[in-house]
Amino acid sequence: MSYQEERFIAELAVQRATLFTQKVFFEKAKGTVSKDDKSPVTIGDFGAQALILQAIRKNFPGDEIVAEEEASSLRENKELSAEIWEQVKDIKLQDVEGDSLLGGPIPSEQAMLDLIDQGKSAGGPKGRIWALDPIDGTKGFLRGGQYAVCLALIEDGDVKVGAIGCPNLPVDDSATLSVGIGAHQAESSGNGVLFSTVKGTGAFSRPLTNGSLAASKPISMRPVPDITHAVFCEGVEAAHSSQSDNAAVAERLGITNPSVRLDSQAKYCSIARGAGDIYLRLPVKKNYQEKIWDHAAGDLLVREAGGQVTDIYGHRLDFSKGRTLATNTGVVAAPKAIQDQVIDAVKFVLKL
Numbered sequence: 359m360s361y362q363e364e365r366f367i368a369e370l371a372v373q374r375a376t377l378f379t380q381k382v383f384f385e386k387a388k389g390t391v392s393k394d395d396k397s398p399v400t401i402g403d404f405g406a407q408a409l410i411l412q413a414i415r416k417n418f419p420g421d422e423i424v425a426e427e428e429a430s431s432l433r434e435n436k437e438l439s440a441e442i443w444e445q446v447k448d449i450k451l452q453d454v455e456g457d458s459l460l461g462g463p464i465p466s467e468q469a470m471l472d473l474i475d476q477g478k479s480a481g482g483p484k485g486r487i488w489a490l491d492p493i494d495g496t497k498g499f500l501r502g503g504q505y506a507v508c509l510a511l512i513e514d515g516d517v518k519v520g521a522i523g524c525p526n527l528p529v530d531d532s533a534t535l536s537v538g539i540g541a542h543q544a545e546s547s548g549n550g551v552l553f554s555t556v557k558g559t560g561a562f563s564r565p566l567t568n569g570s571l572a573a574s575k576p577i578s579m580r581p582v583p584d585i586t587h588a589v590f591c592e593g594v595e596a597a598h599s600s601q602s603d604n605a606a607v608a609e610r611l612g613i614t615n616p617s618v619r620l621d622s623q624a625k626y627c628s629i630a631r632g633a634g635d636i637y638l639r640l641p642v643k644k645n646y647q648e649k650i651w652d653h654a655a656g657d658l659l660v661r662e663a664g665g666q667v668t669d670i671y672g673h674r675l676d677f678s679k680g681r682t683l684a685t686n687t688g689v690v691a692a693p694k695a696i697q698d699q700v701i702d703a704v705k706f707v708l709k710l
């Protein structure tokens with residue numbers, strides 16, 4: 359199977375949802391509510407999920423979907439639901455054919471809520487399962503930093519297709535990243551990248567547009583002949599990944615370059631295009647299980663760009679265990695040639 363149709367729909371759906379998130383990004387009030395686990399969700403997360411699930415349901419009605427958000431809190435919060443609908447109802451690509459391929463405008467507020475609730479699959483080892491993170495890095499989104507719209511197709515536990523929209527990453531692969539990117543910078547025309555990949559075909563990027571897809575170009579990780587010159591990409595939120603253990607691993611490897619800190623799967627995207635080399639996500643809480651939607655697309659993108667992605671023990675991420683990576687702990691992503699060296703340093707620091 360070539361997955362060309364899946365890839366095209368995924369790219370276009372992510373592009374349209376990203377347009378929506380950008381609109382919310384520049385609003386002062388983002389309709390933030392706190393979920394049961396105390397993490398934030400916004401108008402941007404809910405709306406992007408509705409738009410992408412509409413596109414999947416229209417084009418691949420038999421597939422299952424594992425998505426991060428659900429609509430129960432919105433059904434009780436009529437005001438927020440109405441606000442989201444107000445923002446979602448007019449979203450369309452300036453490409454009539456493409457927009458109708460995705461299902462055109464969502465017909466009603468009720469239809470929007472029902473779409474948001476279409477992502478409750480339990481996941482697992484069999485069949486075609488889409489994994490969606492409508493906004494990854496919601497805290498970055500709220501801070502005015504990096505965030506990403508992430509979609510992957512998993513078939514029989516194996517990631518086959520990935521598409522990631524990063525509205526605040528520079529189009530230029532080698533541009534230096536500013537982490538505390540403000541609304542002013544984010545609005546500049548040089549930002550907004552759509553990454554995509556199909557297993558066995560390499561990794562690609564293109565500028566995000568508000569219409570049809572721009573031309574894509576292949577990307578790859580950069581060679582690291584001397585590991586002491588490598589650059590880490592790591593998270594901003596200290597509660598999601600241990601920054602002190604990360605620093606200890608860097609020291610063990612002799613790396614003195616400062617880390618590039620950014621929220622979301624923009625970290626996978628950055629190392630996949632050679633704007634950084636190593637991404638470590640070292641556990642903070644002992645029993646935290648990583649979510650499949652936080653990693654599926656990025657895992658394939660990095661591997662297709664010449665990297666390896668494992669957990670802290672060196673085991674490949676296993677997307678067949680349900681909604682979480684239940685058998686993995688943490689993430690270590692690096693160019694293939696140096697991955698073993700990085701794992702050795704991680705094991706040393708974490709005393710594994």
Ligand SMILES: Nc1ncnc2c1ncn2[C@@H]1O[C@H](COP(=O)(O)O)[C@@H](OP(=O)(O)O)[C@H]1O
Pocket residue numbers: 397426491493494495496497498593594595597598599620621622623642643646649652
């Ligand atoms: N204790 C924890 N350890 C690791 N990841 C966590 C976590 N608590 C929340 N997360 C996840 O971290 C993601 C953001 O990652 P990062 O810090 O790399 O930007 C969040 O995605 P969302 O923003 O989609 O909720 C959330 O799923």
Ligand SMILES: [Mg+2]
Pocket residue numbers: 397398399426496
């Ligand atoms: Mg979240």
Ligand SMILES: [Mg+2]
Pocket residue numbers: 491493494495651652
């Ligand atoms: Mg996420």
Ligand SMILES: [Mg+2]
Pocket residue numbers: 403426491492493494495496
């Ligand atoms: Mg999210």
